[in-house]
Amino acid sequence: MSSASAVTAPGPGLDPARSVVEQLRERVAAMERRPALQPVPTLPGIADLVPLHAGATYAVDSASLALALAAGASRAGEWVGFAGCSDFGAEAAAELGIELSRTVLVPDPGEHWLEVTAALVDVLRVVVLRPPASVDERTAGILDSRLRTRSAVLVVHGSWPRAEARLSVEESSWSGPVSGTGRLVERRSRVVVHRGARPPRRADLTWPEAHRVRPDEVEAPVARRASG
Amino acid sequence: MVVWCPDWSVVAALEEAGRSSRSPAAVLAANVVEVCNGPARSEGVRRGQRRRDAQARCPELVLLPASPDRDARAFEPVLAVVEDLRPGVAALRPGLLAVRAPGSWYGTETDAAATVCQALVEGEVWDVRIGIADDLFTAEQAARTAEVQQWVVVPEGGSAAFLRGLPVRVLADDGPRGRELVGLLQRLGLRTLGDLADLPADAVEQRLGAHGAAVRRRARGEDRTLFAARTPPPELDVAVSFEPALASVEAITFSVRTTAERFVDQLAHHQLVATGVRVEAESDGVVCSSRTWLHPRHFGARDLVDRVHWQLQSAGSTSGAGSSLRARKDTGRVHAPVDRVRFVPELVEPAAAHGEALWGSASDDLVERGVARVQGMVGFDAVQRPVLQGGRSPAARQALVPWGERAVDLRPVDRPWPGRVPGPAPVRVFATPPQAEVVDDAGRDVRLTERGVVTGELRRFRARGASPEQSVPWQPVSAWAGPWPVDEAWWTGGAGPTARFQVVGADGRAWLLVRSPEGWALEAGYD
Numbered sequence: 017m018s019s020a021s022a023v024t025a026p027g028p029g030l031d032p033a034r035s036v037v038e039q040l041r042e043r044v045a046a047m048e049r050r051p052a053l054q055p056v057p058t059l060p061g062i063a064d065l066v067p068l069h070a071g072a073t074y075a076v077d078s079a080s081l082a083l084a085l086a087a088g089a090s091r092a093g094e095w096v097g098f099a100g101c102s103d104f105g106a107e108a109a110a111e112l113g114i115e116l117s118r119t120v121l122v123p124d125p126g127e128h129w130l131e132v133t134a135a136l137v138d139v140l141r142v143v144v145l146r147p148p149a150s151v152d153e154r155t156a157g158i159l160d161s162r163l164r165t166r167s168a169v170l171v172v173h174g175s176w177p178r179a180e181a182r183l184s185v186e187e188s189s190w191s192g193p194v195s196g197t198g199r200l201v202e203r204r205s206r207v208v209v210h211r212g213a214r215p216p217r218r219a220d221l222t223w224p225e226a227h228r229v230r231p232d233e234v235e236a237p238v239a240r241r242a243s244g
Numbered sequence: 245m246v247v248w249c250p251d252w253s254v255v256a257a258l259e260e261a262g263r264s265s266r267s268p269a270a271v272l273a274a275n276v277v278e279v280c281n282g283p284a285r286s287e288g289v290r291r292g293q294r295r296r297d298a299q300a301r302c303p304e305l306v307l308l309p310a311s312p313d314r315d316a317r318a319f320e321p322v323l324a325v326v327e328d329l330r331p332g333v334a335a336l337r338p339g340l341l342a343v344r345a346p347g348s349w350y351g352t353e354t355d356a357a358a359t360v361c362q363a364l365v366e367g368e369v370w371d372v373r374i375g376i377a378d379d380l381f382t383a384e385q386a387a388r389t390a391e392v393q394q395w396v397v398v399p400e401g402g403s404a405a406f407l408r409g410l411p412v413r414v415l416a417d418d419g420p421r422g423r424e425l426v427g428l429l430q431r432l433g434l435r436t437l438g439d440l441a442d443l444p445a446d447a448v449e450q451r452l453g454a455h456g457a458a459v460r461r462r463a464r465g466e467d468r469t470l471f472a473a474r475t476p477p478p479e480l481d482v483a484v485s486f487e488p489a490l491a492s493v494e495a496i497t498f499s500v501r502t503t504a505e506r507f508v509d510q511l512a513h514h515q516l517v518a519t520g521v522r523v524e525a526e527s528d529g530v531v532c533s534s535r536t537w538l539h540p541r542h543f544g545a546r547d548l549v550d551r552v553h554w555q556l557q558s559a560g561s562t563s564g565a566g567s568s569l570r571a572r573k574d575t576g577r578v579h580a581p582v583d584r585v586r587f588v589p590e591l592v593e594p595a596a597a598h599g600e601a602l603w604g605s606a607s608d609d610l611v612e613r614g615v616a617r618v619q620g621m622v623g624f625d626a627v628q629r630p631v632l633q634g635g636r637s638p639a640a641r642q643a644l645v646p647w648g649e650r651a652v653d654l655r656p657v658d659r660p661w662p663g664r665v666p667g668p669a670p671v672r673v674f675a676t677p678p679q680a681e682v683v684d685d686a687g688r689d690v691r692l693t694e695r696g697v698v699t700g701e702l703r704r705f706r707a708r709g710a711s712p713e714q715s716v717p718w719q720p721v722s723a724w725a726g727p728w729p730v731d732e733a734w735w736t737g738g739a740g741p742t743a744r745f746q747v748v749g750a751d752g753r754a755w756l757l758v759r760s761p762e763g764w765a766l767e768a769g770y771d
Binding site: 078079080083095102103104105106107108109110111116117119120121122123124125126128131132135136138139140185187188189190192193194195196197198199200201202203205223224 | 627702770
């Protein structure tokens with residue numbers, strides 16, 4: 017009886033709608049590739065905007081974006097870490113789907129931030145780093161070369177010399193409060209992604225769930241620029 | 245043989261509080277006197293009295309909280325003393341133990357009782373009463389009739405005769421069921437145990453049920469049930485001595501490795517794992533460093549070695565204002581050469597409760613090892629694990645637990661916590677809120693009156709933090725919500741009336757500002 021259920025029940029993380037053999041084949045193929053190319057689970061709202069790949073560095077300019085990039089992997093059962101984030105909001109992280117029992121926090125690594133991040137990259141899947149004010153090209157290179165041999169993603173909240181993609185919040189607005197009444201309900205923010213020389217992509221996200229607003233609800237950026 | 249130490253809860257609690265055993269004292273549970281000692285009884289304090297009544301009878305009464313754990317813990321040495329004289333001791337409850345009377349080794353039973361009594365009094369347990377009889381119930385009643393440091397020996401076959409004269413009241417010690425039975429027996433006109441014993445067995449069983457029948461059998465001295473003696477607990481602590489004493493943390497850490505392995509193996513042999521271990525380091529025969537470590541799962545040999553390292557390292561470095569970041573150079577020396585390290589298991593649990601999954605938990609092990617390496621770099625408490633807890637401000641609703649420690653004393657999350665700020669949780673929570681300023685139309689500081697009324701509309705604000713990312717330059721308020729007033733801990737001074745506001749700046753970023761009597765502060769950021 018148990019063997020029958022083992023055959024019919026899909027394994028952990030498998031999509032029951034698709035063929036099991038096909039999915040397992042994909043998984044084996046992913047393992048045979050270099051670790052640096054493996055895809056890393058990302059929140060659905062962000063996945064098509066900026067798909068995360070192991071071994072790459074992504075720069076963000078807001079704490080909520082950093083949390084959102086880490087949330088997908090944490091939801092999928094991976095370990096995540098935060099280095100240098102002395103103002104980590106645990107409740108917001110949990111609301112986004114980050115499993116706090118699989119979260120490592122080094123709020124203040126001080127002068128050892130590079131070693132700490134390198135050690136975290138060895139064992140965790142997503143590492144969010146808030147580096148000190150200035151990081152030179154050479155220091156970033158050390159971490160990048162370490163990353164390429166691991167299956168981790170580095171999310172830098174701050175300035176970083178080289179990054180696969182840069183995400184920044186262009187504008188945001190809150191709904192809810194009106195001079196003294198109501199409360200914060202929802203934030204809608206326009207996120208712009210710069211990837212190398214490609215033209216920047218924009219998308220609207222709603223917070224705190226980091227849902228993608230459907231494109232037909234978004235006014236065309238060109239028209240907006242023309243009017244503004 | 246039954247050894248009875250009357251009012252054990254009070255004795256244990258007074259000893260722990262470091263008070264004299266002559267002062268009147270009572271142990272309270274739910275504001276009702278549970279146990280009181282002789283001096284308190286002579287002032288009129290009784291079991292079941294309310295706290296206020298007891299204090300009215302005896303104003304100098306020492307009130308102690310009830311704690312069954314403490315009672316059992318304090319009774320452990322008493323068991324050990326008796327165990328030295330005769331193995332096979334059963335602790336019936338804290339304050340009452342039974343042991344097979346040491347036979348002819350000590351001569352007669354009276355001599356045996358005298359020996360046990362003397363050993364206990366030498367162990368500073370003053371109020372000891374001993375009863376010896378054929379069965380447990382009779383021996384307990386004999387002990388209860390004995391005087392302080394005296395014994396009553398019921399001769400063989402004399403149980404029924406001894407019990408005959410006792411009032412039925414003695415059954416009341418048998419918990420609520422016993423008290424109920426005593427009331428019923430008294431209403432039936434049965435005054436002594438002899439009256440009950442004389443009734444026919446089937447009549448008692450029909451009227452009083454199985455419990456009543458068992459009590460009747462006991463009252464006739466026919467209840468021959470014996471006690472299950474405990475096996476002495478195995479000695480689980482492990483120590484290692486160094487000759488000559490070692491002065492460097494690295495050397496000590498290296499030398500305790502095999503000892504730690506032996507400690508874990510020994511526990512595993514008993515099918516146990518340790519989840520809390522006290523590590524003691526002695527120098528010159530004096531314990532110079534002792535600390536209890538808790539593990540979220542259970543200790544392995546490697547974890548123990550790490551704990552020894554951290555403990556000695558933190559004891560060695562001059563404890564500079566909570567600096568968790570230690571330069572690597574000044575560590576490595578301990579204050580005094582250590583000549584002995586001891587592992588004492590404080591919390592052990594059956595290994596079955598901590599079994600690993602069938603396929604192992606390799607990735608988790610990997611993470612633990614990697615994180616332990618980070619702890620080696622920046623210090624034990626600089627690596628943390630976030631946990632949620634209950635509270636009103638965002639900072640109070642989360643706690644950071646050092647990695648490898650268990651979270652203790654967390655406030656429950658599922659309570660309503662009135663006064664907490666609704667809406668999405670803030671993404672950034674500042675540990676030390678930077679100062680802020682909020683002004684109204686006329687440029688005056690917005691305040692909160694005694695009754696929690698906001699003095700004006702919030703118009704412009706700024707925050708000045710230690711770092712640029714905690715600072716907000718002057719900017720107009722585009723929307724605000726609040727106040728959410730709280731007045732916490734007013735019974736101990738507290739911070740005074742405080743209110744929180746959600747403020748959206750002109751740039752679209754939202755903040756949580758708090759106004760306390762001291763001024764404005766920026767508590768958290770929403771993006």
